[in-house]
Amino acid sequence: MSSFLPDTNVVSKVVSSPNHDARRDGAAADMIILHYTGMTSGPDAVARLCEPASKVSSHYVVFEDGTVVQLVPEARRAWHAGVSAWKGDTDVNARSIGVEIVNPGHDLGYPDYPQRQIDATIALCRDVIRRLQIPPEHVLAHSDVAPARKNDPGEKFPWRTLGEHGVGIWIAPHPITAGPALKAGDKGDAVAKLQTAFAAYGYGIGLTGRYDRATQQVVTAFQRHFRPTRVDGIADVSTIETLHSLLAKTRNLGS
Numbered sequence: 001m002s003s004f005l006p007d008t009n010v011v012s013k014v015v016s017s018p019n020h021d022a023r024r025d026g027a028a029a030d031m032i033i034l035h036y037t038g039m040t041s042g043p044d045a046v047a048r049l050c051e052p053a054s055k056v057s058s059h060y061v062v063f064e065d066g067t068v069v070q071l072v073p074e075a076r077r078a079w080h081a082g083v084s085a086w087k088g089d090t091d092v093n094a095r096s097i098g099v100e101i102v103n104p105g106h107d108l109g110y111p112d113y114p115q116r117q118i119d120a121t122i123a124l125c126r127d128v129i130r131r132l133q134i135p136p137e138h139v140l141a142h143s144d145v146a147p148a149r150k151n152d153p154g155e156k157f158p159w160r161t162l163g164e165h166g167v168g169i170w171i172a173p174h175p176i177t178a179g180p181a182l183k184a185g186d187k188g189d190a191v192a193k194l195q196t197a198f199a200a201y202g203y204g205i206g207l208t209g210r211y212d213r214a215t216q217q218v219v220t221a222f223q224r225h226f227r228p229t230r231v232d233g234i235a236d237v238s239t240i241e242t243l244h245s246l247l248a249k250t251r252n253l254g255s
Helices: 042-049 115-132 159-164 189-201 213-226 237-254
Strands: 020-022 031-036 060-062 068-070 076-078 096-101 139-141
Touching (some): 031 115, 042 060, 115 159, 189 213, 213 237
Parallel strands (some): 060 096
Antiparallel strands (some): 020 076, 060 068
16 A cells, blocks of 8 residues: 555544554444653654554654654554454454654653643544544553553653643542552552552453462553652552552543
8 A cells, every 4th residue: 555545633644554454343443542752853763653563553643742643544554553352352453543752762862742742632532532432541652452462652742732732631630649559579468459450451461370470560551651750660559549440530520
């Protein structure tokens, strides 16, 4: 596919990537996955996402100045999530729209996201949500669906601002206070209940009853998204209460 018409008027330019294939059973996407590019520049990221040998792509790239480039038609499966899972589904690419946000990421200084870039991301996501009827709890971070491998778009990404503009689900995190906490090496019913709660929200986590490395990675991913003021992989009272409040809000949205 050498060229195509953009799916939204938010797009400034189409740069066609060859890295895509058919969606599973022809179903439309019902998720948005937000990433950062993790490269030194936006043009370098677009070049990689369009390089056949890379075998990676996304539907959209949002530049620092707010420019939005579309690489893959929404009807096609872009290759952005990699090994990932949500609510037991391990083919996240088949059911999602991938949005890469230009930012060098944690390994290259991790600057703040410019406001113009966030405004463009909100406008893009709102348009996709409206057209595809994507529920708020299905707007996720790459780190949410791949907590063992990824940490993007990271704790600096303003999920609260997006939520206030109708993109994704947000609740005010519970205050960080002293109290009991679950951490690496712990085991027992309290850990099993924590794992069950994370699985109920959608995270891919084993119900082992042990606070193992995988559990710590899920807790860290959750904190990056929903409790970004302290990201330490420890399930303190703030983290656990924020998770339960999020589950309650999700249930209310579905009722």
